[in-house]
Amino acid sequence: MSNKILELNNVSKIYGELKALADINLSVNAGDWLSIMGPSGSGKTTMINIIGCMDTPSTGSVILDGVDISKEDSSSLTRIRRDKIGLIFQQFHLISYLTAVENVMVAQYYHSMPDESEAMEALEKVGLKDRARHLPAQLSGGEQQRVCIARALINSPKILLGDEPTGNLDEENEGIVVDLFRRLHSEGVTIIIVTHDPEVGDVAQRKIILEHGKIIDDIDQSATFGEALKLRSK
Amino acid sequence: MANNRLRMYMRMVSGSLIRRASRLVIAVLAIAIGATILSGLVTIYYDIPEQLGREFRSYGANLIILPRGDSKITRETLSRLENLIGKNKLVGMAPYRYQTVKINEQPYIIAGTDLAQAEKNSPFWYIEGSWGNSSEPEKVMTGHEIAQTLNLKLDDTFTIQGVKYGERAEASRQDLSAQENQKRDSARQNFHKKLTVKGIVSTGGAEEGFIFCDIDMLDELIGDSFRADVIECSVIADAAELETLSSRIEKEIPELQPRAVRRLTQSQDIVLSKLQALVLLVTVVVLIITMISVYTTMTAMIAERRREIALKKALGAENKLVMSELLGEGVLLGIIGGALGVFLGFEFALQVSLNVFGRAINFQIALIPITIAVFIIITVAASIIPVRKVMDIHPAIVLKGE
Numbered sequence: 001m002s003n004k005i006l007e008l009n010n011v012s013k014i015y016g017e018l019k020a021l022a023d024i025n026l027s028v029n030a031g032d033w034l035s036i037m038g039p040s041g042s043g044k045t046t047m048i049n050i051i052g053c054m055d056t057p058s059t060g061s062v063i064l065d066g067v068d069i070s071k072e073d074s075s076s077l078t079r080i081r082r083d084k085i086g087l088i089f090q091q092f093h094l095i096s097y098l099t100a101v102e103n104v105m106v107a108q109y110y111h112s113m114p115d116e117s118e119a120m121e122a123l124e125k126v127g128l129k130d131r132a133r134h135l136p137a138q139l140s141g142g143e144q145q146r147v148c149i150a151r152a153l154i155n156s157p158k159i160l161l162g163d164e165p166t167g168n169l170d171e172e173n174e175g176i177v178v179d180l181f182r183r184l185h186s187e188g189v190t191i192i193i194v195t196h197d198p199e200v201g202d203v204a205q206r207k208i209i210l211e212h213g214k215i216i217d218d219i220d221q222s223a224t225f226g227e228a229l230k231l232r233s234k
Numbered sequence: 235m236a237n238n239r240l241r242m243y244m245r246m247v248s249g250s251l252i253r254r255a256s257r258l259v260i261a262v263l264a265i266a267i268g269a270t271i272l273s274g275l276v277t278i279y280y281d282i283p284e285q286l287g288r289e290f291r292s293y294g295a296n297l298i299i300l301p302r303g304d305s306k307i308t309r310e311t312l313s314r315l316e317n318l319i320g321k322n323k324l325v326g327m328a329p330y331r332y333q334t335v336k337i338n339e340q341p342y343i344i345a346g347t348d349l350a351q352a353e354k355n356s357p358f359w360y361i362e363g364s365w366g367n368s369s370e371p372e373k374v375m376t377g378h379e380i381a382q383t384l385n386l387k388l389d390d391t392f393t394i395q396g397v398k399y400g401e402r403a404e405a406s407r408q409d410l411s412a413q414e415n416q417k418r419d420s421a422r423q424n425f426h427k428k429l430t431v432k433g434i435v436s437t438g439g440a441e442e443g444f445i446f447c448d449i450d451m452l453d454e455l456i457g458d459s460f461r462a463d464v465i466e467c468s469v470i471a472d473a474a475e476l477e478t479l480s481s482r483i484e485k486e487i488p489e490l491q492p493r494a495v496r497r498l499t500q501s502q503d504i505v506l507s508k509l510q511a512l513v514l515l516v517t518v519v520v521l522i523i524t525m526i527s528v529y530t531t532m533t534a535m536i537a538e539r540r541r542e543i544a545l546k547k548a549l550g551a552e553n554k555l556v557m558s559e560l561l562g563e564g565v566l567l568g569i570i571g572g573a574l575g576v577f578l579g580f581e582f583a584l585q586v587s588l589n590v591f592g593r594a595i596n597f598q599i600a601l602i603p604i605t606i607a608v609f610i611i612i613t614v615a616a617s618i619i620p621v622r623k624v625m626d627i628h629p630a631i632v633l634k635g636e
Contacts, residue, residue, distance in 0.1 A: 054548060107550070
């Protein structure tokens with residue numbers, strides 16, 4: 001039995017005359033850590049929006065956890081996203097008037113049932129238990145991103161999807177976040193991250209390079225995976 | 235478990251309002267001002283009839299009670315009448331007994347009344363000097379016309395004389411001297427009393443041709459018990475209420491014949507209905523303005539919170555769930571603004587009442603839930619269109635990385 005968690009088959013996204021994605025074929029196994037890299041306008045965000053059920057392809061199919069999401073309507077996509085995807089954003093996007101723990105609970109609230117103790121555990125996992133009652137404005141960028149990761153993980157998603165998750169962080173915080181990804185990966189979480197940062201891209205198990213909406217390179221970094229992480233940790 | 239969801243919902247809604255208070259001050263103010271004016275005007279609307287009724291009582295009695303047939307009104311009937319009308323509705327109730335007397339051998343009419351009640355009934359009378367009172371019964375008020383005829387001024391004295399109740403007047407006898415005739419007049423069947431002018435009454439009406447004195451003094455003078463010819467009542471009531479009251483009086487005290495002074499009650503009703511229509515119109519305008527204000531505030535708020543809404547949708551919130559949160563905020567705004575408005579509105583109504591009518595008003599407890607409910611409805615109604623814009627927010631577009 002295949003352990004493919006995600007499959008993109010001849011996926012294209014066309015905006016007028018612009019082909020943001022052109023015949024993309026990609027499959028990701030459960031537990032993989034994939035980096036998507038490429039210059040601006042290469043189609044990274046379009047791809048992650050489609051994988052994250054926030055957009056649909058113009059052609060082709062996207063199989064997420066055995067379900068073809070390419071033909072689903074907006075309401076079904078919302079439900080699938082809620083159940084299967086954990087999103088991390090470059091700008092963190094925490095709700096400003098809710099505390100860290102409440103921000104994590106929001107994801108629980110939309111998914112099923114808010115549970116403060118579980119949310120606290122998630123924050124503890126990202127090292128922010130003692131900052132749980134702080135508002136986002138009282139947290140550093142790195143701390144905010146860790147809250148964002150805790151929020152993304154709280155519903156045990158099939159895929160953790162990050163759009164430039166370290167783009168707004170300094171080097172130290174970038175290290176903390178990457179280290180967190182490493183730990184999550186070791187626990188079996190599937191991670192797909194869009195990044196500009198080669199250092200972040202290199203620590204993934206696998207890296208694809210996009211250009212003009214096409215995958216121009218698909219690099220298996222399994223061999224150097226552990227080394228890169230060690231270097232990164234240092 | 236469902237409690238956890240409700241608790242989280244409340245945390246989100248209240249958190250948004252409390253921690254974003256500075257941004258919502260305008261919305262709360264708009265609602266509070268609307269609620270202030272609404273509750274204030276409603277208070278005034280319901281208080282106007284009473285206040286205006288009291289104002290109209292300054293124009294004199296609005297209910298005249300006559301005895302049926304040739305009988306007179308006894309004190310016992312007067313007391314029954316007072317109980318039937320109710321003391322809280324009565325501004326004044328003055329019984330009048332009219333008696334013909336002679337002054338310098340010329341006939342005049344003296345009206346015995348309860349001077350304190352007559353003063354309450356007729357505050358528009360212009361009195362030179364002052365009103366008489368029962369503690370100094372020999373000090374009376376004369377009409378302006380009588381004062382002019384008899385050349386009376388304040389503190390002047392004059393003597394009235396007449397025939398006692400039930401006695402017959404006898405003509406002067408030609409065969410007796412003037413002194414002997416005077417002696418006869420002073421006999422048991424006649425009365426005479428020296429009175430002092432305490433006040434001169436000017437009304438521009440028939441009252442100027444009367445002498446007003448204390449009714450008990452007059453009764454004693456003519457040697458009879460209390461028997462009134464008419465009772466003038468000043469009642470706080472509109473035309474319809476007066477009609478009802480008249481019917482009740484006729485039914486319960488058949489020996490009396492009530493007559494409402496239509497000239498006054500109709501004027502009162504016309505002014506009242508116009509004032510109430512005006513208040514209603516202003517209230518409706520205020521409600522519309524409040525709705526527009528809430529609408530624009532909610533529209534601006536949703537535009538400002540596009541990212542937050544997009545994020546919630548990205549996290550898996552369905553449109554209706556996000557809309558319910560925003561409407562929940564609207565409800566909470568309605569509650570806060572409405573509650574503030576109730577109390578400010580009462581203060582507003584109180585000041586209006588004190589300045590316009592010179593009287594305080596009572597706080598209506600029922601206004602609290604009514605105003606809050608009205609403003610919840612207004613806020614929710616005004617929020618529906620802006621809140622529906624949530625459906626147009628696409629997380630992929632709004633949350634696009636930079």
